[in-house]
Amino acid sequence: MKFKADINIMPLKELLDPQGKTVGKNMGNIGITGIENVRIGKHIELLIEANDEAAAKEKLETACKKLLCNVVMESYSYTLSPA
Amino acid sequence: MKFGVVVFPGSNCDDDMIHVIGTVMGQDVKKLWHKDTEALNGFGKGDCVVLPGGFSYGDYLRSGAIASHSPIMTSVIEFANNGGYVWGICNGFQVLCESGLLPGALLNNNHHKFVCKNIYLRTETDQTPITSQLKEKQIIKVPIAHADGRYYADDETLKKLNENGQVLFRYCSEGGDTSETYNPNGSLENIAGICNEGRNVFGMMPHPERCAEPTLGNEDGRILFESILALQKEMA
Amino acid sequence: MAQIIDAKVAANLGLNAEEFEKIKEILGRTPNFTELSIFSVMWSEHCSYKNSITWLKTLPRDGERLLVGAGEENAGLVDIGGGLGCAFKIESHNHPSAIEPFQGAATGVGGIHRDIFTMGARPIAALNSLRFGNINSEKTKHLVKGVVNGISHYGNCFGVPTVGGEVFFDDCYNQNILVNAMSVGIVKAGETVSACADGPGNPVLIVGSATGKDGIHGATFASADLTEDSADDLPAVQVGDPFQEKLLLEASLEAIKTGAIVGMQDMGAAGITCSTSEMSAKSGTGMIIDLDKVPTRQEGMLPFEILLSESQERMLIVAKKGEEHKLFEIFDKWDLECEHIGEVTDTGRLQFYQGGEVIADVPAEPLVLGGGAPVYQREYSEPKYFAEIAKFNIDQITEPTDYVATAQKLFSAPNLVSKRWVYEQYDSMVRTNTMTTNKASDAAIVRVKGTEKALAVTTDCNSSYVYADAYQGGMIAVAEAARNIVCSGGEPVAITNCLNFGNPYDPEVYWQFVHTIKGMGDACRKFNTPVTGGNVSFYNHSVIGDQNIPVFPTPTIGMLGILDDANKVMTLDFKNETDLIYLVGESVNDIGSTEYLRVVHDVKYSPVPQFDLDTEHTLQQTVAGLIKNGHIESAHDVADGGLFTNLMESSIVNGLGFEISTQDGIRKDAFLFGESQSRVIITVSRAKAEAFEAYMADQGTPFSKLGMVSGENAIIDGEDFGKVADWKDIHDNTLHQHLEN
Secondary structure (H helix, E strand, C coil): CEEEEEEEEEECCCCCCHHHHHHHHCHHHHCCCCCCCCCCCEEEEEEEECCCHHHHHHHHHHHHHHHHCCCCCEEEEEEEEEC | CEEEEEECCCECCHHHHHHHHHHHCCCEEEEEECCCCCCCCCCCCCCEEEECCECHHHHCCCCCCCHHHCCHHHHHHHHHHCCCEEEEECHHHHHHHHHCCCCCEEECCCCCCCEEEEEEEEECCCCCCCCCCCCCCCEEEEEEEECCCEEECCHHHHHHHHHCCCEEEEEECCCCCCCHHHCCCCCHHHEEEEECCCCCEEEECCCHHHCCEHHHCECCCHHHHHHHHHHHHHHC | CCCCCCHHHHHHCCCCHHHHHHHHHHHCCCCCHHHHHHHHHHCCHHHHCCCCHHHHCCCCCCCCCEEECCCCCCCEEEEEECCEEEEEEEEECHHHHHHCHHHHHHHHHHHHHHHHHCCCCEEEEEEEEEEECCCCCHHHHHHHHHHHHHHHHHHHHHCCCEEEEEEEECHHHCCCCEEEEEEEEEEECCCCCCCCCCCCCCEEEEEECCECCCCCHHHHHHCCCCCHHHHHCCCCCCCCCHHHHHHHHHHHHHHHHCCCEEEEEECECEHHHHHHHHHHHHHCCEEEEEHHHCCECCCCCCHHHHHHCCCCCEEEEEECCCCHHHHHHHHHHCCCCEEEEEEEECCCEEEEEECCEEEEEEECHHHCCCCCCCCCCCCCCCCCCHHHHHCCCHHHCCCCCCHHHHHHHHHCCCCCCCCHHHHCCCCCCCCCCECCCCCCCCCEEEECCCCCCEEEEEEECCHHHHHHCHHHHHHHHHHHHHHHHHHCCCEEEEEEEEEECCCCCCHHHHHHHHHHHHHHHHHHHHHCCCEEEEEEECCCEEEECCEEEECCCEEEEEEEEEECCHHHCCCCCCCCCCCEEEEECCCCCCCCCCHHHHHHCCCCCCCCCCCCHHHHHHHHHHHHHHHHCCCCCEEEECCCCHHHHHHHHHHHCCCCCEEECCCCCCCHHHHHHCCCCCCEEEEECHHHHHHHHHHHHCCCCCEEEEEEECCCEEEECCEEEEEHHHHHHHHHHHHHHHHHC
């Protein structure tokens, strides 16, 4: 059966996120105030073919650890649901 | 004719532009600080504002996105709408697309790498102020240096650009072949530069200011500066 | 409850028992944990050079052109005439790049540029020297892509062109890559800034990024005060922000012009600790610093974390009292955070406060190199593998039967092919000074705007030569750099170096280190190119089983040369058909330590290529004269790959072929592929041939006619080696095929 995964990859919270910092600082240019702690990551969607949810999860974990996420610098979280 | 070169935080070809316009071409040029909303006071219809190359705001979020909302852009847009010349190169082109002064967008190169090298450009129109001294189909060698240079626009926009002769340059071989092999970044139809319908706002990824002096071994870019200056003579 | 500080805690911080005793003696009491941390970083190899300084001091460090002595400031400063100085330095970022190649390399580039602009100089060129393991391994490919991307990301955004460098592959770097980055900057005389803290009462400012828990692992794991939560959010890598650094550059240079800056130092290794102690020690002053005022990225940071943090893109500034508002205005204009965190004092002590209490109080002088930091003599002994090298006998190497196929195999070697795949990812042209974009030379040439001058810059080191013979190899590294500068029309003036070695406690490694320095020193004296600074990186080795296998000893030389007339650049490409090709220098029967032996014969141990310092010096004088007097059309030195490779490099630029003959009495493989030193390929137009030969007759350098520029093919002893265009294809595309497939 097929499962749909929604994966969020974020820079580790203890690391500097230059992009988020710069975006946050310049919200004033478009007239918005009161925005802080901007952090920018990636959202990935994919379909997994697997026998059951546990097998899908195992594949997904491997994909995240080995390729989708650089665990030295990023963390990941996901939701998995039948497609 | 007065020139102004906008300095956004992270612009890094501003000094190069000032050098070519001021020292090499001997023109009146000054830096325009991005926070200075009055920087364009005194600039009139026949003058030219340059948005230089670089990494404004570090290219964070999308290249040119944050700069397109910086304080000076309100007056740049007003200046352009009043017929003033606005010329964006590389990051400047990205800012112009983000600000809506030029149609389309510049996406990440199809090979996903920054690329800096000489490429050839085929002139698609001599009917603009920055290409007036070139001949149609004339080929010039100009360097590119960008990660986000893949020009993209929807079909309708593309059709309009072609019909109105708004495409300035296409990437090509030394002999003028514009097939995909000579496309350094995956741009639609090898588009390297465009202008707006009013023909007073120009954007291009290649850097003519990097090849405008004999010392650097290539002067092909100089003719673009000569073109816009020829306009001044016409007006005089 | 306070941690009990004893020799065990000190050992966990990398301080030995003797060092711990010395600290107690200096303080007259037992240090607290924060103080001990301060000593541990300042007395680390990285900051104190404790295992290398004795030998570094033997290098020539004076010269009439030097505006500051080696090690006195953040980088060397050389007078280039016309009221201008050139600040330049090379530095390693090997270990961070091995952990996270992209950020490791990026922050390496950022760090070296900061060293240059903290002196008031505007960086105008960057170079690098990269060494990786076997190109066929997936790990190497990943590291190459990451490192190149990191350098590209940081350097391009920062807006300084990467104009030159080298990339070398060998199995010895499989686990431990080398990433050495160099920056070259220009400063007007009188606008330089010193890393000093003069004037008690002057305010101390911190500018740039907020301070996070970056780079404090060692100390952290030795600290008993840490909760688990705290250890949890320790970054394993540092993230560079080239955009922030660009703002810091522009703002710093603008701030210097106000005259309100007394002293400035960037924060790299050991962060606030290093900058406060070095600046204070230099001026014989002290500082009071309130850590509560230091902007932090994370909440609840402990004092030692703030003091040791290596967060990037920060500067420490000592301002003129009463004029600091001028600086605040400029940093505000550039959207940079600037905080007043303390004062210069006359106590000679660094006193750090938190919550109104003194949390560390240490004297500045004993912390720093040249002050009280420890200095060690290490033992050394001749490496055992030298016995293997001594066994080499050229007669046991069979000469090739098919020279065309052999040449192709060699010419396709990753170490010899074009590094286009790499350098096209670097912006090599921004600032519009790079003269070698459209005209290739042995060194990169960067004009100096507003003058007639140009700088010639290069990074060089053939580490396999140094492995074969550290003394000769050290000399050759300097000689080759100088030869590249001379062949491009420049006059060599000074060097910076990055000494990458294994574990200094291994006597064989230390033997390599000592003899390399001796060789470099002799060569630098001969070429009158003093050493202006650089860095030492030890502990570069692979762990295989329970053994540490050191990398090849790799003393990367970054050399600066000057062309007083930028129009006198000499290029390396063949210009016209029928031009005569000469070899200046002498071919010998030598294939030692060649790429040919490694690639074609798989020989690992062989002697260093033949080299004589006096011969080299005379050769360089001769070539300089040939260029000055307009005798020659091109010059290209014979280096890696040997004569064939280097002829082909001159040939493929304009697609002009050549016809040459080899020399009787020398093995053909030695003639074509040997790497014996002190040779330069030059071309002469027919019209100038007589004048050239007449000039050469008086030079004391042997020379011989090889043949001529001709047609589209390479012809050697009448044998057709094929079209130059096909060789160009191999040269241009091989690296791409290795890395993209």
